[in-house]
Amino acid sequence: MNANNQPPSYLRELVETRFRKKTMVWTVPECGLSAAHRFSVSFNDGSKVFVKAATDPQTTVWLHREQLVLAAVQEPLMPRVIDWIEVPGGYPVLLTQDLSAAYWPAGHRGVHWRRGDQEQVFSGLRRLTGLPTIADLPLLPSKQWLLWPELAANPEPFLALELCSERRFRASVAALTAAEALNDESGNHLVHGDMRSDNICFDGQQVVFVDWSHAAQGSARSDLARLLPTLYLEGGPRPATIIPDGGSAAAAACAVHFSRIRHEPMPDWLKTVFVKLVAIELEWAAECLALEKPDGISWQTLG
Structure with a gap:
């Protein structure tokens, strides 16, 4: 990822080609420690998708594992899989439901659980x-x-x-x-x-x-x-x-x-x-x- 948190050109091209529409905004999530590229992406028609792209052999293994689980289980407890891109000679890309509008307890300002949140987690x-x-x-x-x-x-x-x-x-x-x-x-x-x-x-x-x-x-x-x-x-x-x-x-x-x-x-x-x-x-x-x-x-x- 470059200094202004914009996607590498190959990733933008892959996503726009797969969806056949232009991307407008690529936003890096506040949290997460993964070495993979991670973006909430807005398209010119107002739709959104979450993009996670491997960047090396290790993140490739992890992304394959994530795709395996999300595709096999398909539960409301998990993001919905939208697509999977894997081109010869390149690192794979997982496209899932965008959850940027959801409530995230953790953020740059610390962790804030609302009343009832933790009970929901235990459930x-x-x-x-x-x-x-x-x-x-x-x-x-x-x-x-x-x-x-x-x-x-x-x-x-x-x-x-x-x-x-x-x-x-x-x-x-x-x-x-x-x-x-x-x-x-x-x-x-x-x-x-x-x-x-x-x-x-x-x-x-x-x-x-x-x-x-x-x-x-x-x-x-x-x-x-x-x-x-x-x-x-x-x-x-x-x-x-x-x-x-x-x-x-x-x-x-x-x-x-x-x-x-x-x-x-x-x-x-x-x-x-x-x-x-x-x-x-x-x-x-x-x-x-x-x-x-x-x-x-x-x-x-x-x-």
């Missing part, structure tokens, strides 16, 4: 777990790479976050390590794989989940467990009130987010978000595993 997730899975989607693992043993052996970087004292860490680390080892995301349910506020909108009274590029087959509560810590950060319920037996998921998520802080380059604002998630997940794990509450900095006071 949509229950509906999602009842949908048939798709055999060609990747399987979430029953066992993952364990991170808490490394933290137990080298606790200083974790303790540097000041989320708990060394005494509390050493009193809890064995239980957290054991809980992480029991975390199992496998299953035969359709999983979105990247459930968060900027991938959720409301088209009237209908909740819609977008960006299915990380869809998979897995546990019925995988999406809910991934969403709850960020939802709590945004004013939602404490995770333990929704999944009171979520100690394994919480311990695993806490370790994963901490590992990302340590090993992935990220801007300071995103690092602060991740530290808050680590704090929330540590509290969630402690509550579910009957451990003492962390005695360090509260996530509410961070940044």
